[in-house]
Amino acid sequence: MQLNWLPKVDKLMLLVKEQLPDDLSEPLLAEAAREAVDQLREEARGGGFNPPSKEIVLNLCLALTKCLYHRKQTPSLRRVINATGIVLHTNLGRAPMARAAADAIAEVAHGYSNLELDLDTGKRASRYDHVRDLLCRLTGAEDALVVNNNAAAVLLALDTLASGGEAIVSRGELVEIGGSFRIPDILEKTGVTLREVGCTNKTHLDDYRAAITDKTKLLLKVHPSNFAQVGFVEEVDLETLVALGRESETPVLYDLGSGCLYSLAEEGVGGEPMVPRVLASGVDVVCFSGDKLLGGPQAGIILGRRAYIEEMKQNHLTRALRIDKFTLAALEATLRLYVDPQKARQEIPTLEMILAPPEILRTRAEALAAIINQSGHLCRAEVRPGKSEVGGGSLPGLELDTSLVYVQTEENSAEELVSTLRTLAPPILAYIRDNHVILDPRTLQDGEEQQVAAQIIHLCRGAQCAPAPPVSTDLPVGDDAHIVPPIPNVPTTPGETP
Numbered sequence: 262m263q264l265n266w267l268p269k270v271d272k273l274m275l276l277v278k279e280q281l282p283d284d285l286s287e288p289l290l291a292e293a294a295r296e297a298v299d300q301l302r303e304e305a306r307g308g309g310f311n312p313p314s315k316e317i318v319l320n321l322c323l324a325l326t327k328c329l330y331h332r333k334q335t336p337s338l339r340r341v342i343n344a345t346g347i348v349l350h351t352n353l354g355r356a357p358m359a360r361a362a363a364d365a366i367a368e369v370a371h372g373y374s375n376l377e378l379d380l381d382t383g384k385r386a387s388r389y390d391h392v393r394d395l396l397c398r399l400t401g402a403e404d405a406l407v408v409n410n411n412a413a414a415v416l417l418a419l420d421t422l423a424s425g426g427e428a429i430v431s432r433g434e435l436v437e438i439g440g441s442f443r444i445p446d447i448l449e450k451t452g453v454t455l456r457e458v459g460c461t462n463k464t465h466l467d468d469y470r471a472a473i474t475d476k477t478k479l480l481l482k483v484h485p486s487n488f489a490q491v492g493f494v495e496e497v498d499l500e501t502l503v504a505l506g507r508e509s510e511t512p513v514l515y516d517l518g519s520g521c522l523y524s525l526a527e528e529g530v531g532g533e534p535m536v537p538r539v540l541a542s543g544v545d546v547v548c549f550s551g552d553k554l555l556g557g558p559q560a561g562i563i564l565g566r567r568a569y570i571e572e573m574k575q576n577h578l579t580r581a582l583r584i585d586k587f588t589l590a591a592l593e594a595t596l597r598l599y600v601d602p603q604k605a606r607q608e609i610p611t612l613e614m615i616l617a618p619p620e621i622l623r624t625r626a627e628a629l630a631a632i633i634n635q636s637g638h639l640c641r642a643e644v645r646p647g648k649s650e651v652g653g654g655s656l657p658g659l660e661l662d663t664s665l666v667y668v669q670t671e672e673n674s675a676e677e678l679v680s681t682l683r684t685l686a687p688p689i690l691a692y693i694r695d696n697h698v699i700l701d702p703r704t705l706q707d708g709e710e711q712q713v714a715a716q717i718i719h720l721c722r723g724a725q726c727a728p729a730p731p732v733s734t735d736l737p738v739g740d741d742a743h744i745v746p747p748i749p750n751v752p753t754t755p756g757e758t759p
């Protein structure tokens with residue numbers, strides 16, 4: 262290829278602009294055009310690239326520039342469709358929030374807010390006050406504090422309650438939560454000496470009792486969260502531990518992990534005790550996540566005795582771990598829904614998804630499969646009974662009955678289909694089992710079934726989303742050509758923003 266067939270970058274930009282929306286980003290387009298030309302030049306110099314004419318080179322530059330521009334312009338963090346059925350998927354942002362919570366964020370995001378102002382007195386107030394009363398009302402706690410996430414809550418509680426002393430923990434509870442949050446490491450970071458007691462599978466009250474010395478500052482209990490032990494297992498229940506704490510005048514901290522404010526167990530889902538019941542045991546401090554079973558924003562919620570909460574508020578670490586206004590807005594809106602449990606159940610997606618009735622899931626799976634099957638013979642969908650999990654270190658080992666759509670195509674292997682689904686806009690996340698692509702309707706939200714069906718059909722028809730350059734040699738393209746040969750648009754897929 263002759264290198265002088267490559268267009269000038271500014272000319273290329275002008276041509277591409279005619280085909281892109283008016284509000285495009287000039288700097289990104291310039292970058293894309295430069296990279297496109299550079300890329301083709303490199304390939305031409307390498308010798309393996311020999312387009313037969315100048316106009317084809319121009320076409321290639323145009324298509325490549327548009328493609329690179331779209332890629333640059335797509336945000337890195339974006340919405341995806343979760344068809345895995347895992348409700349609290351850590352890699353997919355854990356809890357999807359209620360509409361009211363999302364609206365509350367929007368409400369405080371663009372303008373100012375009374376984040377640290379008492380509107381009655383005009384005086385400075387604490388940001389923590391926005392949710393304290395609600396949390397106390399919903400849980401029966403004496404006082405409450407919220408921080409950035411539960412890892413921060415554990416860090417703050419340990420640093421405040423036990424720094425410079427010893428914390429006693431059962432060997433069965435020295436867990437790693439994920440994202441390398443390990444209880445022993447956190448203890449070390451806060452200058453708390455870990456006193457392990459018991460064995461992996463069994464810890465008795467006497468193990469704790471024997472470990473108490475004048476250095477002991479805390480009895481720590483940790484929810485195992487992402488694993489469950491079966492068989493020859495014994496732990497000291499919370500009431501007994503609390504009694505020992507009283508007897509030895511040692512505070513008891515319970516890292517609850519998920520923290521449940523809705524009676525899932527009463528509806529037959531798992532055996533997670535509700536937070537009010539945990540507090541009723543007399544435990545001094547509990548902490549848990551805002552975006553696990555609670556179904557709100559990422560946050561760490563700390564509840565318990567006023568004296569301890571007050572001490573934590575005075576701890577300088579609190580400033581570094583503090584919660585932001587968006588989180589507070591979303592958390593307050595989420596907690597408000599819990600004031601009426603029925604409302605919480607209907608409007609908090611996490612609860613709604615966990616409690617979705619199996620017969621509704623079957624109907625939805627069948628509808629999804631029917632759309633896929635009606636569209637031709639290239640892909641087949643079949644509904645089979647299956648299980649979904651809650652995920653996110655909540656309700657470990659629990660399997661929820663669901664109906665799964667098994668998809669198979671003639672064009673693509675399951676691996677190809679799953680990875681292509683991930684590249685769409687919005688990306689669709691599914692998984693593979695028995696050489697089929699599996700879609701679980703449990704985690705699909707409003708209208709997403711239609712999008713998923715449309716994309717599957719589109720891909721089954723063999724349509725690919727890569728930009729294919731046109732081959733058109735009979736159009737005159739001179740140096741000053743104002744007529745650009747028609748470039749087929751980068752094929753888009755239904756529901757995709759190109």
Ligand SMILES: *Cc1c(COP(=O)(O)O)cnc(C)c1O
Pocket residue numbers: 410411412413415438442483484485486487516517518519549550551552560561654
């Ligand atoms: C999830 C979890 C944490 C960490 O909470 P984040 O909100 O993810 O920071 C800490 N402890 C336990 C027991 C957990 O389950």
